[in-house]
Amino acid sequence: MPNKEYRYYFIKLGKLYYVTELCRHIKRKEISSYEFTNDELVAFPFDTQSIAKQTADECGGYIVVRNATFEDYISQGERWSNYIDYKEKNTCKVYTVK
Structure with missing residues (x-):
């Protein structure tokens, strides 16, 4: 594989x-907000085209197709996850006001 x-x-x-x-x-x-980056290496990799398209429609973007090995896909997901973990540890917390 x-x-x-x-x-x-x-x-x-x-x-x-x-x-x-x-x-x-x-x-x-x-209320929804979307986070974007200029670094493709930490972008979220969608594995389902229909979900990517729906999310792109919601945020005003468009989908880009990438073909790679499964290992490359897993590596992309790991970089994204590490980026999210880093951001959560190093940014202030947002609390919901009810």
Whole structure:
């Protein structure tokens, strides 16, 4: 399986790549915000085209197809996860106000 070609998807908005969606509840309304980066190495790799397309539509971006080995896909996911972990440890916490 490591040498087999594997397809996954990124979301781009201009020159930026999608990283994550943040949801907050403010005054009983759900508010979504999206985080982007200019570094493809930490972009979130979607494995399902329909979910990538839906998310791209929500945030105003478009999907980009990547073909790589399964090992490369796993490495992309690990870099993304390490980036998210780092950001959570080194940024202030956001609390929901009800």
